[in-house]
Amino acid sequence: MYTIITENDESAWEDETGILYHFPKRYQRYLEPGTRLVYYKGKITNKLFSGKRLSDSPHYFAVAKIGKVYPDKESTKGDLFATIVDYTPFEKAVLAKNESGYLETIPDTRKNNYWRDGARVIDQYIYQKIISLAELGQVSESTPDYNASEALNDLDNLLESSSDGKASMRYVTTYERDPKYRKQAIAIHGNSCFACGFNFGEFYGEYADGYIHIHHRTPVSELGGPKSIDPETDLVPLCANCHSVVHRRRANTLSISELMELIEKTSNKSSKRDAVTGARS
Known part of the structure; x- marks a missing residue:
């Protein structure tokens, strides 16, 4: 059509x-x-x-x-x-x-x-x-619009991931600065952290409204070359804390499900500790 x-x-x-x-x-x-x-x-x-x-x-x-x-x-x-x-x-x-x-x-x-x-x-x-x-000529079909090697050369605002025994590979939050993918991802997923639910605007007010990191589910070092980006499946909003934890260990970038498991475990521990403390008081 x-x-x-x-x-x-x-x-x-x-x-x-x-x-x-x-x-x-x-x-x-x-x-x-x-x-x-x-x-x-x-x-x-x-x-x-x-x-x-x-x-x-x-x-x-x-x-x-x-x-x-x-x-x-x-x-x-x-x-x-x-x-x-x-x-x-x-x-x-x-x-x-x-x-x-x-x-x-x-x-x-x-x-x-x-x-x-x-x-x-x-x-x-x-x-x-x-x-x-x-005078455009023939309009072509979709072509890959993301090149991992270009992102790896961008040294601004980066987080690192790598594998033991291999040359260090830098994971760059390219999409946080790309207005196209950032806006599409936020429109689809919202601007609250996908893992913990934190919302900068709700916590800090209007000054921070709309601020969020955009995380690529697959580390750049694993893409292996140009790849078309689907903001629904490839990108996810994370708060700064969760984004840092995902990339804390250079040899092991956490998946979103692994990150959410960590949050759930600590939440359960806190709930049990609060219940014990309340019973003793």
């Missing part, structure tokens, strides 16, 4: 271009996983946004695909959000209307309200025509 999605300069939706797209449930059938997208902006209404657009006129400015779709936990209306993959911005605007008319085919019954729809299904011919005008 091929779908146009509208991005407004000012919007109540918490969208992130090329990362997350929120939408009402009525568009769900147009935005299934794997759907090929064309990003669209309508006519500019506030000149302050001119510098952030490719054109003040209605135009298409990027292509992408729907990754996965999830319920929006913050919505009371059954709204949804999707992760965006394979985002490819255009270098120049593709105008929605040229000397030959509109690129999209507008049904006679929709001429008065067609452009109000935030998601509009198009056919492959129109999709390829937009790509051709953008």
Whole structure:
């Protein structure tokens, strides 16, 4: 399926271009996983946004695909959000209307309200025509977007893991600093620690709201090369304490289940100790 999605300069939706797209449930059938997208902006209404657009006129400015779709936990209306993959911005605007008319085919019954729809299904011919005008060439399928060797060379904000007798390998919290994966992981999992439940905003207030580490379930040293990232299955939010414990022993990076077992054991010990102390007092 091929779908146009509208991005407004000012919007109540918490969208992130090329990362997350929120939408009402009525568009769900147009935005299934794997759907090929064309990003669209309508006519500019506030000149302050001119510098952030490719054109003040209605135009298409990027292509992408729907990754996965999830319920929006913050919505009371059954709204949804999707992760965006394979985002490819255009270098120049593709105008929605040229000397030959509109690129999209507008049904006679929709001429008065067609452009109000935030998601509009198009056919492959129109999709390829937009790509051709953008001079992108053939848009390829998904390719690995993470390279372990690049991460291993990044020395900023790192935790280490390695194996005894082998050269030290550095595990880097790359995704904590990557706005795409960080935002997708938090949108899916929330910003409380997956292992212990700690939430920085609840404990420290507004100043720390939204802060959390993003942990890769499989250590970088074990990836063995480029790998596509699925923020639902590959990434998980951890507080700073839990993240440090996971990587405490260089030769043995704990799994999330092992970490949670440690927490459960110490919690049970504390409960028993409190019960004994209470009985003696």
